[in-house]
Amino acid sequence: MNLTPLHDRVIVKPSEAAEVTKGGIIIPDTAKEKPMQGEIIAVGKGKLTEEGKLLPLQVKVGDQVLYGKYAGTEVTIEGDEYLMMREADIFAIIG
Numbered sequence: 734m735n736l737t738p739l740h741d742r743v744i745v746k747p748s749e750a751a752e753v754t755k756g757g758i759i760i761p762d763t764a765k766e767k768p769m770q771g772e773i774i775a776v777g778k779g780k781l782t783e784e785g786k787l788l789p790l791q792v793k794v795g796d797q798v799l800y801g802k803y804a805g806t807e808v809t810i811e812g813d814e815y816l817m818m819r820e821a822d823i824f825a826i827i828g
Contacts, residue, residue, distance in 0.1 A: 744774045745774065773797075
């Protein structure tokens, strides 16, 4: 993928939604919840302050992250689904 987000934006590959519950019940596609975690695929250069100083992002490519349920904008690139969001929409880095 040759895509670089601008400023403080990141591109996230969402984790796959669970297809079977812990009790063994199969969940149909229409009832699956959106995943709230994924892997950082690309990051922007950082956020510019009012003074023109560049603040680097805290996340990096390869980080597993948790984000809000309705965070980001869904985009399809080369047939794969991704989310583009601001770093502020990310709640935590896993691990």
